[in-house]
Amino acid sequence: MKPCVIFDLDGTLCDTSADLIAAANAAFRELGRDIALDHDRPEDRATALRGGKAMLRLGLSRLGAVDDDEVDAGYQPLLDAYESAVCVHTTFFPGAREANLRLREAGWATGICTNKPERMAHALMTELGARQEFDSLVGADTLPVRKPDPAPLREAVARAGGDPMRYVLVGDTTTDRDTARAAGVPVLLVGFLSPVAHLEGDAELDGFHEIETALSAVLPLAQTSR
Template identity: 35%
Template sequence: MKAIIFDLDGTLIDSAPDIHAAVNRTLAGLDREALDLDTIRAFIGDGVPVLMERVIKARGLEPGQRDAMVEAFLGHYEADPATLTTLYPGVEDALEQFRDEGWAMGVCTNKPEAPSRAILKTFGIDGFFSAVVGGDTVEARKPDPKPLHAVCEQLGAKQAVFVGDSEIDAATAQATGMRFALFTEGYHRAEDVDDIPQDARFSDYDVLVAIVARLADELR
């Protein structure tokens, strides 16, 4: 079976503006100054608890406030997760082509599963994916390999090509032995994308289908 697994934030969707808004609502509730969008974008990728840990450090809050801040953030974010979020250009066309060519598709993200599914549904692309594993679906988050293995299991695939945008996704692919395609327009932290382990990279979804087909052939 041909299978492809996508990260979500920074890969299929540009969600940083909505995450930024929810973070600053959380900070406002604590009478703390807002953080700028670029700062929040750099904090995204390791799941909500780590996001809040980075916010706590940036604003000099107490580490013991993390759990309450996670709850507050999720309340703000899940109430309206897609007001400012957009699909990256070409995503829907690429998904349609993968579907037409018989690829099984899944999502593996550190975002909690419920808002992940809600966002996929909001953009009308939920039907493309037979499996969605979020940061709270299994007992581990990326870069632990368990979430990717869980997606493969749900897809009924022994192997897959993983598409993501960050060092975390690259490390997850390495941990599972999967081929990795890096979307360079997402939320990676490296100044030079050559520093991120990858089998291929792309900035335009128009070329992804050909890239993934090549990577999949290398797995045979």
């Protein structure tokens, strides 16, 4: 079996923030709320990568107290809007796609583990022309549990044909860090859209050109999955 690298998707491999914010703004219009998130605002971009309900809460909080029922009411319209325009502005972060291809050429298995619904993640990677460049893709609804439960990460490794004793997660949030910790494996953190130094990963990547060096440093930390 091959050593394995599993990537988070939103905020790690790809900048999906503009398309996510557009979907949130469509949901606000559906709710009849005169509020819009702004992709030029760092807080809004960072919140987009924490999920649909986080975006809805942020926008509604700017109008006053947040009603959980209204957040729930806006969630499905947000998902519908996003699914209909999943790859309008989304791009890979610089060097991400090239780094994945280098790893595969060097004998690594690679995959994706995301808290985006699997069909949306598959559609996005297909529209980007890159789905075939990853050995596995596990989404929020592939299993009954999602990150930070370690099961989806382990499933992504298994589907990629990776070695269950030699794998690393690359991510950008506390969810990714906690997932790796729960699995007992190293985590590399990227901070393209929000700072990650405070998350205390095993290494921080300033760019994907550093990934081989970082993997060499942290892979001895990999443990047998518990």
